[in-house]
Amino acid sequence: MSAVPYPVPTPAAVDPTRLKHKYSRNLKERAIELVLLSCGLVAVFTTVAITFILVYESIGFFSFVSIWDFLTGTVWTPLFANPQYGILPLISGTLTITFIAMLVAVPMGTVIAIYLSEFAPHTLREVVKPVLELIAAVPTIVFGYFALLFVTPMLQATILPNLSGFNMLVPGLVIGVSIIPTIASLSEDAMRSVPMAMREGAYALGSNKMQTALLVVMPAAISGVVAAFVLAAAKAIGETMIVAIAAGQNANFSFNPMDAAATLTAYIAQVSQGDLEHGSVGYRSIFAAGLVLLVMTLALNLTGHFLRRRYRRAY
């Protein structure tokens, strides 16, 4: 603690303008960070606003209609003189169409993903992936036109002459095709993130490509692949325009794909086309339907993201 063995530089006189500059610079930095933070908070506010508006209007709705009748009723006629608000017909329509869509998209999307990730030559993959992206980017209204004025007439003319003009089958099939890219690209990501060493191990034991893909890569990537299914299902449930155009828009408690039906989304779209009086029961009913829709998709999305996170952590 004695004298310092080297010469201590005397601190240079601090230039007051420099200090001021530094101070204002720090202030500016803080301000910018706050602005950027508030940009990030917009996402939080959007979620809060969505939840608040749906819940708020639904509470208003449930003061007219009992929750029990709403959840168990099988007749949905909100626009009739004697309205009934049973949500089950909309849910049956939504589930039937989603089921058909998944029946198309799950096998095809998975096979495409396995093919692209394990079999396809590099150049082919580089071409196919953007094309799949383009399919995903086609406005769904165009698919709606395609479903109503191409697929339905085509099926009527060939294998299903009894198919009515509006039905659940065709929108289901077309939604299925429209979500193939979701499943294919998310599952492919999951399979490609399986480490090469696992494939090499399988090859070293004498497996061929298919055995490696199905017995080694697939099980390792399964949570990511299932996540892709779940996220795609959420997308199918939330799809509006294809259903609104091609399924017929009359709520029908039926699981028969040949019947016309309405879904939660189609109902919201249909009712808001008319002039709804702000605050009326009809106006509030679309928010109640929206709340049910949000709960269904949110549950699926959270499951999907949880599963995706799990496979990411594994490797």
Added chain:
Amino acid sequence: MNTATSAAPSASTRDLEAMRARIQSGIRRQKVFALAGILCTSFAVLVLLAAFLDLLFDGLPRLSWDFMTSFPSRNASQAGILSSWVGSALVMLVTMVSAVPIAIGAAIYLEEYASKNWFTDLIEINVTNLAGVPSIVYGLLALGLFVYQFGFGESILTAGLTLGLLILPVVIVSSREALRAVPIHIREAAYGVGATRWQMVSDHLLPYSRGGMLTGVILGMAEAIGQTAPLITIGALTFIAFLPPMPVTGEFPFLSMEWIWAEFTVLPIQMYNWVSRPNQAFQINAAAAGVVLLFMTLLMNGFAIYLRYQVRKKIKW
């Protein structure tokens, strides 16, 4: 020894043959599987092609200069898409102006500023979840919030803000990817010469990640332009046979923002309106509007894909 084995194949050769047969059948099955993969892929591509060609065959003969410059009409053969494409363009403008700065700001915050804590997690979870919220729910939000709470009415402003919120997650995610692609040593070098965080971001990160961000913005805009459901919900499905007020006026101050309050229609809504009519002449109009819409979407997406390819090729850190 040799003669013995050729006369009566030993157990080991029989095993060998069985093994070879198994390998062969495995290879056969593998080929069948690869074929299935090719078939599924081409099926998906063919469906896209069929949808595209169907629209083209129905709609292309109807496309003409008159169709682009006429208002919708009761008479199918005189109807056109003037008000809807002008509406689409203006709504896109509002969407871009409102969403892009916020999305890029949020991306910068999450990538460069946010510390790893529950609060950042909260924002991240919200962004991921918003990406999965069905588009029609955004319509309900807009109906409750913009139309009635804020009193914006069924205006271009409402529509633009709604679509802006809708594409926010898309643009945030791709901007973050673009920022993440800039290597850490660029940041360190900037800090090393005494840059503040914002100087580093604005002088280095933003210029270097511009291409990637632009890709995300275009993809977001391509998604927005095809959206129908959220705009139906806010009540845009009306007969619009007029244009919004001109943004440029003859007298001082020469710029007018009156147009953001105007009623509007957009291409996909016009198409929906026409496709849901039983009259075939209107459905042909719908196809023609669809051709324009699809062309614009594919053009934007194609450009984004090309841009991303160029960005990836060009960057060598």
